[in-house]
Amino acid sequence: MRHSAEHVLHQAMEKLYPGLLAAMGPATAEGFYFDFDPRGQKISETDFPKIEAEMRQIIKADLPIVRREISFSEAQKLFKHNPYKLEWLNNIKKKGEKAIVYATGKDFIDLCAGPHVTSTGKIGPFKLLSIAGAYWHGDEKKPMLTRIYGTCFATQKELKHYLWQQEEAKKRDHRLLGQKLELFFISNAVGQGLPIILPKGATIIRIIQQYNRQLQESLGYQEIMTPHVGLKSLWQTSGHWQLYRELMYEPMKIENKDYLLKPMNCPFHILAYKHKTRSYKELPLKFAEYASVYRLEKSGELNGLLRVRGLMQDDAHIFCEEKDLKSVIWEVIDLCQTHYRHLGIKDYQMRLSLRDPQKKKKYLGDDQLWLLAEQALEKALKEKKINYYLAAGEAAFYGPKIDPIVKDSLGREWQIGTVQLDFMLPERFQLGYIDQSGKEKKPVLVHRAPLGSFERLLGILTEYYGGAFPLWLAPIQVRIIPIAERHLTFAKSLKTKLTNLRVDIDERNETMQKKIKEAEEQKIPYMLIIGDREVSQQKLAVRQRGEKNLGEMSVNQFFRRLKLEIEEKLVI
Ligand SMILES: [Zn+2]
């Protein structure tokens, strides 16, 4: 139905803008889009009502949509004015496929593999959404085309719900909120995909790090520190150079040796393990690091903090005996779940990411080791009675993984952390340990990052909470709002009393209403309004984010309330 709606859009555009050249137009998971070369004609979102009206005419006419197979020469003749279609046609010919066209009524025909609904009347309620530039085949060297996005649903109700979700998503957009709340920025002066985290964003990350560090210390993790660059040979041994190359920055030559910026920490942690002879008594050995890594994501796929080229992970590598593998995996899954519970994330599912059996060349190791690793992870999930689903082709090149996928209130899915099992790198780096009977054995390696990257996590949490972070994470927890200058002394003494809280005072010469409005816009959890009454009675007038007036409290009552809310990591 969506693909058919796209054909109707195409048909309407050809009628309204004679001479435009259609390039392509597929259905997507949430709608459809249509790429075309406007050939100098100006088309913008203000034209959408006109285009939609034309589409409605075509749908109302209930024109039959009919599939036909035609010869190549016939197809070439049909599309001889359109170089984009001729290029498609050549590709189809090369692949040895048939030329298939779909005709809508008498006046419209397009090269298309389908399938489609049988007539335009069967297309449900639709809406054009936006217009953007898009490169032909997504290739920056190819010409820039114009793309119109739209969507279509079976019922008006579903369409309305979708449009509401889109509006909500816009309000929560972490790129806009990040600017408004001063969390981070990305500057062309630095380079694409390399964010600078501002004090408020850094506060959130620091608080999460402190919390993460505390949990990990209690589980026996040891922190190490490793460099940002290393010799290329290291990445050849690990296999990154061969299989992860497209995500790595170019080598830099120093004193005639090639160095690489690290895309992952694994080789360094592995060398730290190998630094001395290990005994079974030391295992599981857990090396952790808050480390920045660099990955050359495609410029078209960069997206605020969600997809960046420089990121800091809560990385760790666990070296263990094969017999302990299950308990190690369980401990890591527990750690993930504890994190998510405290971050207020309730709705998530585990994805078991496996090798793509069709593309074995993209991975290290043989079938037997992969089977062993995939089964071990699946067994750990099953025995712990954790719901999971399978995803072929999502594994790391050195092993399968468990990826927690979080769902937010708008139904959007985000991958946060990862737990990866690896039999390959211990082999390639020739790791060993002395077991109980004095024999040398190979350890198993678990790569894990329950939070993924702190940049991405900040982006996800910003969208998840729409910027209204829970108290324990809020960069400013309390704003004191003195009504007049004579209340400032009390406000300042109050600030010193609220130790261990992140408090600021709005000292500006503005009205109380304006100050409250701005504190609300900054999504600060608590406001203390200080006037004559509060000063004379030494009480607080407390407001909570979301225009909730909590009435009067003593300083001690207020302090206790916030302490509890922070300790329990409540989401209010
Ligand atoms: Zn089509």
Ligand SMILES: [Zn+2]
């Ligand atoms: Zn690793």
